[in-house]
Amino acid sequence: MTLVNLTVNGQERECDVPDGTLLVHLLRDHLGMTGTHVGCDTSQCGACTVILNGEAVKSCTILAASVGNAELQTVEGLAEGDSLHDVQTAFRTHHGLQCGFCTPGMIMAAVNMIDRHKGQLDETLVRHDLEGNLCRCTGYHNIVKAILSAAETYRARHQAAMAQG
Structure with missing residues (x-):
């Protein structure tokens, strides 16, 4: 198990996840952020795209353990209250x-x-x-x-x- 600390949509989060957990599964299964979709699991489709430290990345190809102390933005973090991005x-x-x-x-x-x-x-x-x-x-x-x-x-x-x- 790996303890992962990161900031997601401006909120500090901490998760204890199995070592082989992909970032997309950390978001969906551990943090309940299902806006990031699992598509192909091979980085071909881009349905899992998030912004990691200012760069668009495919979260199905990144180990959650590798993103400690990172800044992450998901589609859930774009709107401000009732105002869409x-x-x-x-x-x-x-x-x-x-x-x-x-x-x-x-x-x-x-x-x-x-x-x-x-x-x-x-x-x-x-x-x-x-x-x-x-x-x-x-x-x-x-x-x-x-x-x-x-x-x-x-x-x-x-x-x-x-x-x-």
Whole structure:
């Protein structure tokens, strides 16, 4: 057994897990955070994408024991109370989901993508950065529209903040 201390969505958490436990199972089975989905268990689909220390990662390929003292963000930590995160709102507005299975991973990948590129995205870059996240329903058109819309919101808010000083 390994004692894992980490910060999940701003809350310090501690779990005693078997040594071979994957991060996705720590989240789902030990912390009850089922928004992170188990898809392929081989890092092919991206349904398990979370943000670990500022980087989008596939939690099905990371041992929980290796993330001690890490900062972790999951889809459950995006909304602030009843207010959805801009990416969640854009996915809803632009119908960037169908069955919803890939949606949490897509959203987390999108949040990280927008942050990394400071909202400066175009369709080619979005499609390239989403290569590790699979959707079997939508053909990506509305997902890309949602991400580009959220990036525009990011840029507008950043510009407004800069103008205020």
